[in-house]
Amino acid sequence: MGHREDLLAGAKACLLEKGWVRTTARDIVAASGANLASIGYHYGSKDALMMAAFIKMTEEWGDSMTRALESGAPAGASRAELLTAKLDTLTAGFEESRRFWELQLEVVGQLGSNPELKKWFAGVFPEGRDGMLTIFEGLGRPADEETKRTSGAFYHALFIGMWVQWVIEAESAPTGAELVEGMHRVLAGLAAGPSPAPAGGVPDGREG
Template sequence: MTAVPAVHCQLLAHCQPLDGAQGVPTVPAQRKARREYENQVDGHPSWTGPADAPGTAVAVDCLTLKSNSRLSSLVSPEKTDLRREAGRRTRDDLLAAALELLAQRGQEGVTLREITQNAGANVAAVSYHFGSLKALCEVTIEHALERYLDAQIRELDALGGAATLSELAEAFARPMMSALAAGGRDLAVIRIVARVGIEPPEGWERLAGKFELARRQAVRVLAVNLPDIDRHELDFRVRCAAGMLNWLALAPVGAELATEPADRIERMLIPVVAGAFRGAR
């Protein structure tokens, strides 16, 4: 035992009876383990309390130990902080592993074992932090979508009232172009966004407000540049431009484009998006 014996005795005192007392049935295997633990406490060289202090009169199941403020006070704040930090790291590692696999295969192609192996975590960690594989995937997708939409909304919101179609196209495609140039985690986020855009998962409506805000901002600039086109058609063009970017993130041509320098990505992509906004004349 590595803790002070008195601490172990306090833990034992707050455990649940197992010897049939108070209507609790006897559990032989757990009672045996409890008594072995008591013997270690009794036999510890630094234990000087009365012989019956830890005692064997009441056998308890330490597996059913209930947390309370008195027990929490037995654990140092430093150890508590270290455990919390380790928990945060595990949660972040699971999200990162899920992000990478979801970007490659989509939600249907991801397994719990692969995620935990890539994260260096055990299967129980997924249940502890998220509840299930489905919930982990949903949280990962939602984070990716929010990250993309927030970046796109910031770019569109910065456009002035006299912005041109090329400037609109640059702002609209900026998150995609940045991810293609950066690669790695940024590109994984974009690919998840692209998969969701093509095949929206259940519950994605939670972010419908942000999708709508991005479209409204784009339509606002389009309406100034194309006053003869009705709003419904302008909204359609924005949706088409978004679909084109989603396809690009997943198609082989997108992988080819990702090998180009950032300035060349912009020169190649901005006119294409601007053309989708402008339409035929």
């Protein structure tokens, strides 16, 4: 590998070991065997190099997860069973890439003080929603804008909620079956149960 690739590999290793805030340019140089000047030459700055490394890790995770989901789909499964299996496969992927998802949470925490990183996150939302449609619906082509804004946004929100809950406390994170059951309950209006009668036993504030 050349210095550019060495730096990228070194930055990836440092991010996983030390995180976004604690990684320094000297750490990356030590891990890559390159030199400080090469960071500016190839990437412009340490932050640009770390962003490139973070993007690369995200792409690599997406590729590996797509393969896992394709190989793990049960034959002849119902829509609910298929979605349950995919959600459980995603959760298993969090465990296999624990440090990467902890890093994701740290990086999100930097968005308020890093405009360039925030701009990048916002810029890849359409691509992220497309990726979620590929994961959950098996779409092998870019979706239209309406599908991205509805189904893609829903899957994206579900996925973000899944990994945040998992990183905070994996033991209490919902299973695929629980999430699918939750969707059924929300759509059927069963999430809250029947509304309690007000004090005095007169429903809806109307006199009997």
